[in-house]
Amino acid sequence: MADPASYRPAPGTIPTSPGVYTFRDSDDRVIYVGKAKNLRSRLSNYFQDPGHLEPRIRTMVHTADHVQWTVVASEIEALNLEYTWIKKFAPRFNVMYRDDKTYPMLAVSVKERFPRAFLYRGPRKKGVRYFGPYPKAWAIRDTLESLTRVFPVRTCTAGVYRRHEQLGRPCLLGYIDRCSAPCVGRVSPSEHMDLVDGFCSFLAGGNTDRVIRDVRGEMTDAAENLDFERAASLRDQLGAMEKTVEKQSVVFSDDTDADLVAVASDELEAAVQVFHVRGGRIRGQRGWVVEKKASTDDSIDGGAGSATGADSADGAGDAGDTTWPTLLEDFLTQFYGENAELANATESAVGGNSRVSEPDGVTLEPVPREILVPVLPTNRDRLTDWLSVLRGARVTLRVPQRGDKRSLMETATTNATQALRQHKIARAGDLTTRSAALQELQEALWMDDSPLRIECTDISHIQGTDVVASLVVFEDGLPRKSDYRRYRIREAAGDGHSDDVASIAEVVRRRFKRHHRDRTAVPEGDDGGDLLDGEVTVEQAEAGSKKFAYPPQLFVVDGGKPQVNAAQEVLDELGVTDVTLVGVAKRLEELWVPGDEYPVILPRNSQALYLIQQLRDEAHRFAITFHRASRGKRMTRSALDEVKGLGPKRRAELVKTFGSVAKVREAGVGGISQVPGFGPALAEAVIDALTQPEGSV
16 A cells, blocks of 8 residues: 555645545546645645544545646536546545435526426436536525525425415415415516526526625615624625626536647646536546647847746746647647547447447547637648548637636646646656756766756846846755845846846856855954864854855856856956856757857756756746835835835825825925924925935935
8 A cells, every 4th residue: 555655745836726636546546536625725634644534534545646636716616526527437435426416406497387496406307407516505595595585486396386376375485575476477477487587697697796786785784774683694695696606617508518728838848738528517637748849940049048027927838839839739639649549449349439438428529529729729720620530520629718618728727837837846856856967967067076056046127127136046956945045236237227148247246255255254353273173163163154155066047158158257257166157048948158159958858957947947936026026115115215204104194194195295394294293304304305306316
């Protein structure tokens, strides 16, 4: 049996979003399906002391070989996906819903003369419109109670309806106007059908705002009239209504037959996620991480590598990636080609058609009617014709623009991003992989020893404003965040201009000046005395333990040949000779070495290249984070911040009294002096600061 600690996800890698998780054995068979409002919180419970787990769960975690999860947009979506997958996979350790029982649904018998709304469990029937399923029956009952105040549709059974029809008087709901009482002819069939249409439209999301607004207004009125019991009841009804009508992007119309293909990528790899939707539900999910082919227009030009777009996506690529159309065409061709071959082989072996019947009766085609993609692949028409031949019917290939399918595409993209991140973390966390990466770097750069400590710097700004730099540190192939440093560029940037090459040089100079100062620092008043060889005082030991008292074996700058040459000039100026310097340029991730005419090209599948990419991405992320913080702080500052003697409380009181800084200026010294805590001297200082010309010192 497996030890749960051997496949426990790394701390912080599990998202905090709602989702569905599956525990799988060594043969990748699903043995347990669960849902969670917070995946990280729920999954952590399975990896606690096994003695604290109930016997069934303890056996399950020891039987499992790994755990996977799928992120969705809401708890309701997680509920629906969990239900669908339990029905499909029939996991051995799941207890609920493996039989014919189902989650409760809200049903409307639209084909009856006087349709009724009711709570329902069981298989779907013709002539009935269903909403759900939903997690709790009480939510549907409370929603019915609220909606029948606005749409008094029939909710009674056929027996109750016939009895009151014979008696000629309505039931209690008819007397209190919670039912339109069609049994005694208060409304005609057409009038009742209008109520049913409004009722269904609300549940489908058509006019929910008005109804919810009316209930919220009643709740407010009840609270103002001190009728707290009714206000509490309306509050509960309001919560139930909002829960019931929550949008669900994992449930479509019953005839939806589509595959959603989502992609998240970086410069080297792409994670592809496929959601198989059959019969309006997600019947399965599959994922791969594939290597991207080098683009033909990639160039080795040694261009600037600074993160000038500070708000760009971190880690995952976007739909503007020029390699996506080609990648999608290659993937779709291989994926559906293999599916069709497998289906044909099955058909030849067992006879009959090539469709596969799922446990809940849904028929899966090797190629669906519709394929949804983030961007249209190259040669779209040719690919569509080929897919149509494989299916034997017309196939549509398109990009979803709005609605539930667009929402599900976003969910699938989130899962692709998570999958790519997990893949990178797994690669970085393996000791053998890290050792191989350091060894490959040593050989590629002709170093005497493996670079156990690597530092990388990156520049971030937007059009020359708030120019900052990051310095990240990796030791033994892992981030050492306690050694990270941030820099504000002082000399090479300012007044709306920035020089990336000079900024790199400034960071290198400041970093290695600090190293030189820390290494040569001697505690004041300590000349070494009569210490033996190798013996040091406590002060000397503490001074020598400073984090930057020793240099890295490898220093990486984000950029090409110009950045590397500028950094090397600084190292020569400071006399630093024991550090290997390289620059990593974008696109092909080539490594530029000072003095070399051509870059070092690492194999695209090498562990060394993955480590360099991870290092560069971490420097990029850290620089962007600092840039955003600096930019936000600058944008929230005002001239009042520069007034001496004006603290946060009196500054807030001043703005609160006058409403804005402009009105404070208009108030003048006399008006400001009337504010409690402000004397004439401080008021005059405030006016001087506000009337000072912009940009003056």
